[in-house]
Amino acid sequence: MPIDAAKALAAEPRTGEIAWDRKDVQLYHLGIGAGVPATDPDELRYTLESRLHVLPSFATVAGSGSPGVISGLSMPGVDVDLARVLHGGQHLEIHRPIPVEGRATATGRIAAVYDKGKAAVLVMRTEVADADGPLWTNDAQIFVRGEGGWGGDRGPSARPEAPTGDPDKVVERAVREDQALLYRLSGDYNPLHADPAFAERAGFERPILHGLCTYGITLKAVVDTLLDGDVTRVRSYATRFAGVVYPGETLRIRMWRRQGAVRVEVGAVRGVPPRERSRTWGRDDAPVLADTIVHHS
Template structure:
């Protein structure tokens, strides 16, 4: 069997030193649409956008954790772990969770330790949970969980995994925004370290069952968190404690995301960020933002689901 579950779970964690600087942060922010907000008259020089693009004002959106160190915690790395030997064309990113211990610095060096934390049997597919814990000299920074969906690798009689999902948000959203995706968005985003040809090579995309290359799920993930921070969290990235989503559908470059947000003050605010210790201002009481994301061009076809941002 291409996935040896026992070997994958028993494998020694892999540790690697990672480093990033302001150029990496700026490139990532541009890759998720910074300085391109259609609601702003001159977005490239708007003070709110300069926090994402100008080194003298820079802060780091927490979703940068998915690419820090050239994408070390990414899906591709999970497929190189012992016991895992699968066809890349059968792989999709199923979901992503980030837990923050403290705000991510603009410049940093850290150690990223990765392992397969779980393997779930979904019948026609398997799900690998790739966990990466990152710490610097001052202590833990963040934890990434990437859920890797592998078609055709289920049916081995294993644990199906957690079945609980949050109830869909009800009532009218507090905010709804639309974010257009540039035709070259995937080509720009992949420069941050996710080189999967599914997002650039038309022939590979066809082998994977798509008419053309699709946008990285993590690009949509970053665009969505930026929208939440900018509209409901006062532009303060340090308020984010955790961020989780399930990738429910594909997005194509050139389409428009419709992002709906519900602010639920106090819900899940205590102990809901994966046991993070709250250093650096990320602890204490806060609230939750529930989010849905759809493709506006395709009758709001679901793109991100079960999306939760917990914050101070």
């Protein structure tokens, strides 16, 4: 079995120094669709260095995410084919607002390994702290298809209660045809998001958008719509990746207010232009993010 759960869990954490600056923050924001319209004062907070604030989901790419998911897939006890890997979920806890420029220590380890029968799930935890203390903790749930079935722990099964009633807000966000190509410049160079031949080998019609790009687009929509544009109000943000997004589609983001939280569901609509002759043309609200909660102050 390419995944040795005991060995992976016992492996020493990997620690590395990370750094980021204003340019990294601006590039990330552009990669998740910020800056439209370019002269909008609310958008300039994401793109203009003199007004810049940091969307908390930047934590998933800060310092190119090192040590991150790709690094974790080379941990002792883990030897998998990247084409079988899918990002299953993400949980981010923010301990302090992320500075526009910073240096920090990132410590990564495999926190859990679950046996889902037809797949294994690795929980890769990254804890980041600077000289003033903890900044954020990131948990990435990674599905490795075809690597389950050894009789291990299946992991937690509890899921958040589904939202009821009409959403308090619904917004749509267009995904550019080149969105994945721009987003990957923040450090996730998995060819699944750029190389048509690799995407086909992985079972997709064409390259798909990074799940963490959809994750960032969604958090920005929540902050801008229900949190008065104040990024410092975000305390934690969790989601399950329920489906893929193809560049050129549109995201429909539904939001329900809760006490100290926003419940979110995201679907992909409209598809790509007919000239692409894509089988995804005409998708209507196909789920892409589920069980999504933003806790806030």
